[in-house]
Amino acid sequence: MEIREPKYTHDFFNGVINGENVESYKKTYKDISFAYADVDKGLALDTEMYEVYFFNCGGENTLLWGLTILHPITVNEECNLTRGHFHLDRTEPELYFGLGGQGLLMYMDEDGNSFCEKVFKGSVHYIHGNYAHRLINTGDIDFKVGACWRDVAGHDYKAIENKPFPKRVYKINNETIFRD
Ligand SMILES: [Fe+2]
Incomplete structure (x- = not known):
């Protein structure tokens, strides 16, 4: 029997x-500044906001495996x-799993009903x-979240631009606050 090395490794809690x-x-602040309510002139445009890692094995019905670090x-x-996004195919689900730090996963349906x-x-x-x-980082350290989804799901960012999430999350005096 041939024994092969795995094609991928994921150091869940201490690596990528x-x-x-x-x-x-x-993504730098310059890349993603449009997603925030206001411009922060005190934040350098080249500030690294988050990083993403993923692989796609290719072929039909492929699954993707990913990691986001906010x-x-x-x-x-x-x-x-x-x-944030809908899937282009609204029948395609996804799994997220927390790997470090703390934060919120905000959901919103097509009618704007939302929860975290x-x-x-x-x-x-x-x-x-x-x-x-x-995903929203409400903690004081890197917020690490894994994900698994099918390639056919696709990403629909346009729907979020047309109908944004109803609440924004702020950290004020170390408290998590929701605002319209
Ligand atoms: Fe997704």
Whole structure:
């Protein structure tokens, strides 16, 4: 019997995803400033806000495996966040799982109904396909969240631009505050 080395490794709590064809990118404040309520002139445009790692094995019906690391930065007291998206195919779900730090997973359906789940090391989140989803770092350290989804799900950012999440999350005097 041939025994092969795995194609990928994921150091869940202390590292990132490694292996062949692992893709990664970093978003700076300049890249993502549009997602926040206000411009923070005190925050350098080249500030690294979050980093993403993922791999796609290719082929049909492929699954993707990913990691997002949101740094503990606030923008005019608004907590660091991902842009958020629906899946283009609203029947395609996704799994998120907390790997470090703490934050919120904000959900929103097509009618604008919204709620959050707490995300922490060891939490697991099943995101039904009819919910948009966004991550928010409410803690003081890197917020690390893993994800698994099907390639065919796709990303629909336009729907969020047309109908934004109803609440924003701020950290004021170390308290998490929601605002319209
Ligand atoms: Fe997704």
